[in-house]
Amino acid sequence: MTKLTVDQEKCIGCGACVAIAPKNFDFNEEGYSTVIGEEITDETKEAEEACPVFAIDIEDAENEECDCDECHCDECECDDDECDCDEDEDDEEDIDEEDDDILEEDDN
Ligand code: SF4
Numbered sequence: 001m002t003k004l005t006v007d008q009e010k011c012i013g014c015g016a017c018v019a020i021a022p023k024n025f026d027f028n029e030e031g032y033s034t035v036i037g038e039e040i041t042d043e044t045k046e047a048e049e050a051c052p053v054f055a056i057d058i059e060d061a062e063n064e065e066c067d068c069d070e071c072h073c074d075e076c077e078c079d080d081d082e083c084d085c086d087e088d089e090d091d092e093e094d095i096d097e098e099d100d101d102i103l104e105e106d107d108n
Contacts, residue, residue: 002040003059006033010055017047017056025056 004024006017011032017025018033021043028034033055040058048056 002038003057004035004038004040004044005057005059006035007055007057008032008034010053012053012055014052016050016052020050021047 006025013027013031013033015027015033018027021041023037023039023041024035024044025033025047026036044058048058
C-alpha cells in the first residue's frame with residue numbers, strides 16, 4: 001500500500017505538483033498543495049521530483065515492511081501472507097543439508 005503525502009510546513013504553493021499531477025494534488029484554502037487522489041502514476045513521481053522544497057513524499061509501506069523479493073533476509077518479521085522469506089530460509093537449509101550430505105559422501 002502506498003501513501004502519498006504533502007508536508008504542509010514545507011509547501012510554498014508554487015503549483016508545480018498541481019500542474020503535473022492534477023489527479024493527485026490540488027490547492028487547499030490557504031493556497032498550499034493537498035492530496036486529493038492516492039493513485040501513484042508516472043505523473044505523481046514526476047511531481048515529487050519537481051517539488052522545489054521536497055514537500056511531497058511517496059511512501060511505499062509494503063516495501064518498507066518487507067522487500068523479500070529483493071533482500072531474502074534472515075530477519076524478516078513481516079506479517080505479509082505473500083512473504084516468501086520462510087520458504088527461502090527452508091530452501092537454503094535444504095541446500096545446506098544437501099551440501100553436507102555430498103561432503104560426507106566425498107569423505108568416504
Ligand atoms: S510542488 Fe511542492 S511546493 Fe509546489 S505546490 Fe506542490 S507541494 Fe507545494
